[in-house]
Amino acid sequence: MLDTDSGFVTVLAKRAEAAGWQLRHSTGAVPPRDLVAMKLNALLLDPAVAGDEAWEYLDRVASLLPDLALVVCTGRSTVAQRVRGLRLGVDDWITKPAHPEEAIARIEAVSRRRRRARGEGGDAAPLAAGDLQIRPDRFQAFVGEVNLDLTRREFELLHLLAEERGQVLERETIYQRVWGYAMAHGDRSVDVFIRKLRQKLEKNSPSWSYIHTHFGIGYRFDPEPAGIIEEELHPAPAGSEPASSESISSQVVHNSFTSR
């Protein structure tokens, strides 16, 4: 945001903050080069900050950053000015006095369209954790080359937990964010899926411990080298009955990490 009207700025900042945006602000004209370096998603700008270079400045910003959501917010302005601005590449032009709520909504509207233009989907960036790799582009997790073979729900659960790595998430929160609606009282779905996940994780990456239980609260994702206590790794001749040793070791691991 580039603007000098401190009142407007602070109100807007609070709103933006609440909406989860990361906001930067300056009262002077920032060189377009620096704007590029900032990797902004959107820019709210009062051309007045550029003094009588206003038009040139606008033009440079708009042409240098064609993908930036660019919204201008001025005091009095004429139709001709607005048209000129819009033609230059400005996406929306708001006139003060403006309601902050509307400013936010307009910036969002522009960003929305801008986002649709780019990569449609959300974060396609892979996450790494322990020796597993979570790939949103495939809705899958891998350990090396092997596919964990997660179902959609399993993947979404894992993805959510991994994104919030280190945080303890309550069941209600998890359910709300993965299932998309409120959890019914007494629903055990989350627990069941956590178990399925742990199974697949342990099967494919036994040397790490990923999901930790917090009694009475929920779960926390945090890859830690597995605390193998005792017996160890006779590379399990293909076909050996894994059941007993597996269940035991998983018990041990879970216990020792059911930290509180």
Added chain:
Amino acid sequence: MLDTDSGFVTVLAKRAEAAGWQLRHSTGAVPPRDLVAMKLNALLLDPAVAGDEAWEYLDRVASLLPDLALVVCTGRSTVAQRVRGLRLGVDDWITKPAHPEEAIARIEAVSRRRRRARGEGGDAAPLAAGDLQIRPDRFQAFVGEVNLDLTRREFELLHLLAEERGQVLERETIYQRVWGYAMAHGDRSVDVFIRKLRQKLEKNSPSWSYIHTHFGIGYRFDPEPAGIIEEELHPAPAGSEPASSESISSQVVHNSFTSR
């Protein structure tokens, strides 16, 4: 354009004409379905045409045609209304009395961004995948010299998938990008076309497996040498009944690659 203010409309029409736009106009609410059929680039709309269904109408239009440049132009309006509209998916909201020049400029600003989204994809470069070649210039795919004989939709589907090779695309995304508007809940068109494609692909290039199903999500295009499991190599004496072996092998292949 949907509006009843004939004065405004005629002025705007003249301007639009001059700008080289092809303009359609109605004073009543046009059913969203028909809007789809019109293949509009932009829509200027006064929700008043929908009477007291205004919000529902806006919502339906915006969610059915997320790619349409949607600009609302109303008489008096409150901040709350504008915010609500913008949140619903409206791209810009103009309040009358409005200068036609500005209206035009705003529609252009929105369309510009929209065009940038689609524009990049105007790919006429041929794609290669497995032993098939996709040629946007002919709207066809070939294996060597033989033409797969795809219909338009089949081609567009294949083209989209191939461009996003390796990515899992959700049905909704596919539909949105191939059909151009939002998929109705329960629509199976995508599945049906995927089957048709697979049929033609398998018939003409049996040694590759191209389209993979991701249960509960969608499809992924990724050419892989067909996983012939077991039987093989009696080069099917020309004229042998292909039905049984064909259906069986396709079963096997699909299953083994319905990776997840």
Added chain:
DNA sequence: GACACTTGTGAAAATCCTGTAAACGGGGCT
């Protein structure tokens, strides 16, 4: 240590999803 809860498990039951085939229906063409 007994009690009141919580969480882990395994499996059955209920749902949902996809492949497939076939019926439908609009347009364009002869």
Added chain:
DNA sequence: AGCCCCGTTTACAGGATTTTCACAAGTGTC
């Protein structure tokens, strides 16, 4: 009009996945 080509809908069956249950096991308290 009659036909053909294509895109859209429907119907169904077989699987895959998600939910639900009944219990066992574990945790914290008094």
